[in-house]
Amino acid sequence: MSTRLQSSGRLLNKNNPVSFTFNGKKLRGYEGDTLASALLANDQLLVGRSFKYHRPRGVVASGAEEPNGLVNLGRDGHFEPNQRVTTQELFDGLEATSQNHFPTLEFDVGAINTHLSRFLPAGFYYKMFIYPRPFWKHVYEPFIRKSAGLGKAPKDRDADTYEHFHAYVDVLIVGGGIAGLTAALAAGRAGAQVLLIEQTAHWGGRAMVDQPEIDGMSAEAWVAQTLAELNGMANVQTRTRMMGSGVYDHGFAMAYERLGDHGPHDGPRHRLWKIRAKQIVTATGAIERPLSFAANDLPGVLLASAVRDYALNYGVSVGDRTVVVTNNDDAYRTAIALKEAGLEVPAIIDARTEATGQLPEAARALGIRVETGKGVATVKGGKRVTGVAICAQAGEGSVLEEIGCDCVAMSGGWSPVVHLWSHCGGKLKWDDEQAMFRPDPKRPPMNQNGIGFVSTAGVANGFLSTEGALTDAFAAGETAAKLAGAKGKADKAPMGADAAEQPISPVWLMPQGASYKLRSKAWLDFQNDVKVSDVQLAAQEGFESVEHAKRYTTLGMATDQGKLSNINGLAILSKSLDSEIPNVGTTTFRPPYTPISMSSIAGVAQNELFQPLRKTPVSDWSNDNGADNEPVGAWRRAFAYVRSGESVHDAVNREVKNTRENLGLLDASTLGKLIVKGPDAGKFLDMMYTNMMSNLKVGKCRYGLMCTENGFLMDDGVVARIDEDTWLCHTTTGGAERIHGWMEDWLQCEWWDWKVYVANVTEQFAQIAVVGPNARKVLEKLGGMDVSKEALPFMEWRDGKIGEFDARAYRISFSGELSYEIAVPASQGRAFWDALTEAGEEFGVMPYGTECLHILRAEKGFIMIGDETDGTVIPQDLNLQWALSKKKDDYLGKRAHERSHMADPNRWKLVGLETLDGSVLPDGAYAIAEGTNENGQRNTQGRVTSTYYSANLGRGIAMGLVHNGPNRMGEVISFTNIGGEPIRTKIVDPVVYDKDGEKQNV
Amino acid sequence: MLILRCPYCGVDVDETDLHGGGEAHLKRFGPGSTDDEFHDYLFMRENPKGVHFERWQHSYGCGKWFLAARCTATLEVFGTYPAQTTEPPKEVVEAIKAKRPNWEVL
DSSP states (O other), X not given: OOXXXXXXXXXXXXXXXXXXXXXXXXXXXXXXXXXXXXHHHTTOOEXXXXXXXXXXXXXXXSSTTOSSOEEEESOGGGOEEEEETTTOBOOTXXXXXXXXXXXXXXXXXXXXXXXXXXXXXXXXHHHHSSSSHHHIIIIIXXXXXXXXXXXXXXXXXXXXXXXXXXXXXXXXXXXXXXXXXHHHHHHHHTTOOEEEEOSSXXXXXTHHHHOOEETTEEHHHHHHHHHHHHHTOTTEEEESSEEEEEEEGGGEEEEEEESSTTSOOSSOSEEEEEEEEEEEEEOOOEEEOOOOOBTTTSTTEEEHHHHHHHHHHHOEESOSBEEEEESSSTTHHHHHHHHHTTOBOOOEEEOSSOOOSHHHHHHHHTTOOEEETEEEEEEEESSSEEEEEEEETTSSOXXXXXXXXXXXXXXXXXXXXXXXXXXXXXXXXXETTTTEEEEOTTSOOBOTTSSBOEEEOGGGGTOOSHHHHHHHHHHHHXXXXXHTXXXXXXXXXXXXXXXXXXXXXOOSSSSTTOOHHHHTTOEEETTTTEEHHHHHHHHHTTOOSHHHHHHHHTTTOSTTTTTTTHHHHHHHHHHHTTOOHHHXXXXXXXXXXXXXXXXXXXXXXXXXXXXXXXXXXXXXXXXXXXXXXXXXXXXXXXXXXXXXXXXXXXXXHHHHHHHHHSEEEEEOTTXXXXXXXXXXXXXXXXXXXXXXXXXXXXTBEEEEEEEOTTSOEEEEEEEEEXXXXXXXXXXXXGGHHHHHHHHHHHHHXXXXXXXXXXXXXXXXXXXXXXXSTTHHHHHHHHOBSOOSTTTSOTTBXXXXXXXXXXXXXXXXXXXXXXXXXXXXXXXXXXXXXXXXHHHGGGGTEEEOOHHHHHHHHHHTTXXXXXXXXXXXXXXXXXXXXXXXXXXXXXXXXXXXXXXXXXXXXXXXXXXXXXXXXXXXOOTTOEEEEEEEOTTSOEEEEEXXXXXXXXXXXTEEEEEEEEETGGGGTTOEEEEOOTTSOOEEEEEEOSOOSOTTOTTTOO | OOEEEOTTTXXXXXXXXXXXXXXXXXXXXXXXXXXXXXXXXXXXXXXXXXXEEEEEEOTTXXXXXXXXXXXXXXXXXXXXXXXXXXXXOHHHXXXXXXXXTTOOOO
């Protein structure tokens, strides 16, 4: 059983015991424990069930690479699934529950899958669930969804806060082991601005466990001294609990700082750092590889380094009797550490034919039995290890002997953590001697100057010895500082010394000729349940690319992203393909290094800070007066002004009738207003608009259309000529910034010699539409400029005073009523609105919203950009040929309209639509045509673009695009109606109200 | 996240402050052009793996469009220059050739 040792545990504060719960059971640990070490100290070896076969699983690792130890953490607003027990620091009151089991962790009915594993091989989803077709949606998928997945999604809103930091440094160093510290020392002494980050709470990395000698002192003493020196430098910042999560183009890096995961906290829980570094040094160490032998997934089989970490860092023995299985010298350190802690090591099983290095000899000297040329045929046990069956590594798995044990410490060698190096394109090379991929310093990720901006240091760079790592890391820090522009001297590199090691002998399968039975129990990916046999099957079935094999088998696709499994998996793949490992290559490393919280990505961008809202001078009044808002770009516009006792629909109908009968006010301030000015402004607008703007007379207005170079409608609006070289262009509400940018693009990049200046004055003016039969009366009551028919005719504008306000009055109408749009300086907008509201009382004034605006324009057959247009509609489709100038040689879209499919007579064209029963057509409904297409779907001959209930007409009104529509007036066609009978609809003129325009010409 | 120097402001700008505008140095074809010419102008782009001329706007800065010569494979930037030109300036061409001797102006 696993238990707490009395004598060791360098990270523990045994004076501060803490209590926590696991699956509701109250357990105790110490400050300094991780959740993993505390669970092991309480003999909680079983921590979860595997993804596919629901096999019992225990902790395998001691760090970020842990695949099995995933738990739900916390509750309510602090609940989070899939948290790794190995990186979760223990604190008093921590609550964890295990995942992926039913009904309980100890007894899981899904475990039957392990006996069905012959029927659940790689790609079984694709093979088993194809036929019959409808079963996928209704039977297979719901079942798979239910049995798949790991943790539960949180139900409550996240109660914590999060934030982003931006940092600019010369040298970012990721990893606070001895290599990272050394690199920081060199870069710091050279005078560079350095940020050194470490993902755990502790400095020194693995050296603190293995305690090599550095500069004549213990690693512990050297780390303390180095840290003190670094913290004494004003140009060096050090931070723990901060993971380098990703490296991106041109020296951009992301780091994830966990401020509140180790206990109660004030302030943000996580902080996402966006770092711009001139140089990045990744001193990210290495991850030990598991060995692929049968039943290597049983609880109690751990990485050799993890067994050592638990013993020395946390004072936890995973078992009383540990068998070490290895192909390298490093694992002997585990055997020696355990023996020295007073635990039993019945045997070291070394796959190599001989082991005569310093460490093996030291192990033998302690009386440990060392078996060379041997391997594990299978691990014995059910929910935990009870023993190992030993065989010859060179053979097929005939059992020579069984050794009783309750822990197996395995080591297949070490893989440098090259993730950050690779994120932005750093290439790897295969090191045959050390059996690992390591960074190829000749092919780094490049910065904007064509110089590599990432280097790796120490173990991460393939230098596994202390001496090699320190020398390499010092050089990396020195070089990075120099490349970043630092001029100082780095001084001398620290010297390290540790036991000389003999070479590793790569072992990708144990024993090398393992039978199918053994291979189908030899796990590669613990979290996604991928075995040696699955990868071999994928290769056999033709998934030869490592990326294809990955997706077919799901190898490396779990939340650990294959930190333990990828190298072993691709070695198996390369063997199956009879190819070399470097030829097969690795899958792509993508950020983040380990999962980061979604909330940290959001940062403070939630609620009112999610997106800044734009307000008009009238917005506050609207919100105080029943506005039911709708988003229009970043604006919130009143859809309708709802009075007490009314529904929104009632309010719309009231506004529609009142505006036609009395007086309506619309806050039109959001309309885009662009001033286009200069000697060439007229020529420029003639290019921008399809119709002629240069010949517009001063004082007059003209409705204009804008097309893209593709010929598709992009915006419309009224243009007014202000003086000889000044025009004011109204755009749609959503189009102001876009059209401004569009004009700038053409002026800067195509016609840069034209003398034109464009200014977006949208927010400088409040604009209020005064609409209805009483519009003139209310303006005359306020007094000031002459707004009579004679003084201010339709489609003209005047500057002057209205009441006490400086106003520009445009006599334009989007409703078909007598209408003035009056612009006043934004600062006077609210006062002007109030004056109109007060003066209009005797004329029946009511504000109206965007829905009323839509209905009024639809009654008049006026198009709306975004309703009648969708990026595929040309002016000709909307019968707007009159607005396409024939006099102009060129305008944007003109050439496109000559293309064959633009001139095609079969394009759908705008018509009005009148249902025979007066009902309102569904928005977007299709007009049904005869027959079916090649996919068996009904043919269509048109679609609805705008549809409303018109209170003025007492029935539904609509517009739509219909094949040959304008030539089919009076014809009755049918429109789709989901869940009901098709709707019989007559094709009519789009203008259904005041066809002769008598109401606006008064 | 790229860094490009705005040739107007002279500052190194993060990509988040920029707006990309596709391939640079396109020749506009309007009325009077053939269908093929117009089609190519609208749709056909080089999309090279290697040296590429691009349009960028310093949208959260001065608002100006500028052009950049950049390697799409290594992300190396050879130079940025104002948009008011129909071809890359001599010094940019030289900077490219210094790093990519086999590269030829199309």
